Amino acid sequence: MTGPRGRVLLAVTVAVTVLVSVGVALRPDDRPSPAAQGRTATPTPTLPADAPAVIVPGRPGEPAATRPAQEVREPGTPRYNTLDVWFVRMMIPHHQQALQLAALAPDRAASAQVKAIAARIRGAQAPEVGLLRGWLDARGLAAEEPGHEHGRMPGMQTPEAIRQLTDARGVAFDRLFVRLMTAHHEGAVTMATQLLSAGVDQQLNEFATAVATEQTVEMTRLRELL
Numbered sequence: 001m002t003g004p005r006g007r008v009l010l011a012v013t014v015a016v017t018v019l020v021s022v023g024v025a026l027r028p029d030d031r032p033s034p035a036a037q038g039r040t041a042t043p044t045p046t047l048p049a050d051a052p053a054v055i056v057p058g059r060p061g062e063p064a065a066t067r068p069a070q071e072v073r074e075p076g077t078p079r080y081n082t083l084d085v086w087f088v089r090m091m092i093p094h095h096q097q098a099l100q101l102a103a104l105a106p107d108r109a110a111s112a113q114v115k116a117i118a119a120r121i122r123g124a125q126a127p128e129v130g131l132l133r134g135w136l137d138a139r140g141l142a143a144e145e146p147g148h149e150h151g152r153m154p155g156m157q158t159p160e161a162i163r164q165l166t167d168a169r170g171v172a173f174d175r176l177f178v179r180l181m182t183a184h185h186e187g188a189v190t191m192a193t194q195l196l197s198a199g200v201d202q203q204l205n206e207f208a209t210a211v212a213t214e215q216t217v218e219m220t221r222l223r224e225l226l
Contacts, residue, residue: 085136095129114174157183189216193212
């Protein structure tokens with residue numbers, strides 16, 4: 001096609017072709033976000049097909065699962081708030097006192113049921129203290145909050161009450177143990193409920209749910225002993 005009309009038609013065709021090409025290259029899904037502009041994109045690493053399987057921890061009370069490495073993504077930045085941190089820092093000494101009380105039962109309790117409950121407390125709460133400390137360590141947080149009095153936490157027993165339990169034997173020990181541990185569990189359930197009302201960390205929410213459920217059941221068993 002020749003002449004002025006042909007040259008105009010050819011120019012329009014070329015312009016349309018260029019615009020279409022640019023539109024494809026910069027379609028909305030591929031345009032860099034303002035936050036990403038000016039940075040060099042980091043390629044997403046790909047795992048080989050023969051990569052070993054990964055063990056994924058289960059929720060509290062559930063077994064771990066094995067999944068192909070290609071299906072497991074690196075977790076994002078953990079989300080937590082002030083209440084999450086408070087809960088962990090307070091629950092550690094709270095659990096530690098429960099372990100202190102339970103450790104007295106084998107040599108002092110007369111009831112086999114009291115001894116069994118104390119053994120369950122030691123078996124459950126000792127690993128949980130490690131889990132809570134690990135939660136703080138993973139976030140670079142200190143285990144202690146300066147200036148906080150642990151004795152003011154719900155359910156915490158006074159040094160005098162612990163001394164009385166230490167000195168007790170037989171049936172007297174059993175009765176005092178049931179009373180002190182029931183109050184201690186009630187405090188733990190209160191703290192767990194407070195966390196569930198406003199905490200944002202998923203792991204801690206699952207932990208608090210387990211604490212509230214399991215210790216409520218244990219309180220029922222303790223009261224039945226009376």
